[in-house]
Amino acid sequence: MAACIQRLDRAMFSIRLLRNVQLHNERSLSTSLHRLALDTEQPSKFTPPVKPVIIDKTQSVASLRKFLSPEFVPPRQRTKPIKFTIERKDMIRRRKVLNIPEFYVGSILAVTMTDPHATGKNNRFVGICIQRGGRGLGATLVLRNIIDNQGVEICYEMYSPRVQQIEVLKLEKRLDDNLMYLRDALPEFCTVDTDMKPQPSSPTGEVPVNKTRVRMLPKPWSKRWERPKYDVKGIRFDLCLSPEQLEHAQKWAQPWVEYDMLKEYDTSKLEEDIYTELQQEAAAAK
């Protein structure tokens, strides 16, 4: 950097020489004087200027939380485990090429996908994640946004080769695992600014839980969200339904289901094994 400046100075000096002969004499005199003056002093050591430290806030640091993506955990099935091990290998291979960050239902994401018919061949969509479905390589992610007063939901397959980039603009959790009720909520709860800048989040510590309870449009809804089988905690039922209606909805409650041991599927051990396997793969890759 300093060398460039020195060269530039010399170039400027030579240009001025060519332009003005008078100046040249003066200059040479002045520079020679300057040089003479410099020689009498102690030769100062050349100190290069301080390099500016660039903090790249746009690039997100890999999270240090213990997080296992839900698509790695196989469901309760009769298939042989070798199918899941082979699938996991393919998923890891894809993740080495495309970084799928940690995110939850309720976070705001931006996904760029190849589109042969779009200008610039890529298509970027920003939205709030309302559902994470599928297991294995077919894992999907539904993003919802409202564009020009029209609600738009796009379901992306995370491991598809068409997906170029998945960016988390805002990392947060919500009160539910499935935000399909946003379809029947007021539009203000689903609109996400398309030019939103990624908000930095700390890689350690708890993920912030957004406890907003959503206000709904008048009934009829796409699903009867007040019924206990959906177990929705993020809707302000007191504003849209009367106590009699809520009581009527409780008729469909099945209180024995939580005690039914046949329906229990304990994935803790499986999750731990898969997590250690992924850590080993990541360490081996490095």
Next chain:
Amino acid sequence: MRLTLQLLISHGRVARRIGLGPESRINILRNILTGLVRHERIETTTGRADEVRFYAEKLIDYAKKGDTDEKAMKMASFWLTEKDLVPKLFKVLAPRFETQSKDYTRMARLPARMNLDRAKMAVLEYKGNPYPPLSPIRKENELTLINQLLKAYREERSQLFAAKT
């Protein structure tokens, strides 16, 4: 395009259809399980015994966690309708099966009920119960030829081994 209703296909369904519906099924199984914990050996139909077997073993797994565990206590108080059996579960049955990790119950078939329905009957019991065994213990007859020859072979072997050392 789906050509048959999901209700008519039962692929992968593990719960048998008992009684009038899911709530009725759980209530019936609860009553049978309470009876099993009280008497430790009961007779029911084959299907119900097979269903209760799973729940009986899971209940023992929960009981092994101890009565201080909140979830275990909730489960026990739900499944045992007679509340005097809850201490029996935690203090008698759980310590009995401490060394085992599975197979706490035994099921055997019985002759069919003599009623009009002629239902297939089975007897279900917790292992280690105080009653005489369901199937008599078969004692090997020592006086058969093969057993006598084997006995002599074993004695010879032990004599040779004693002579060597």
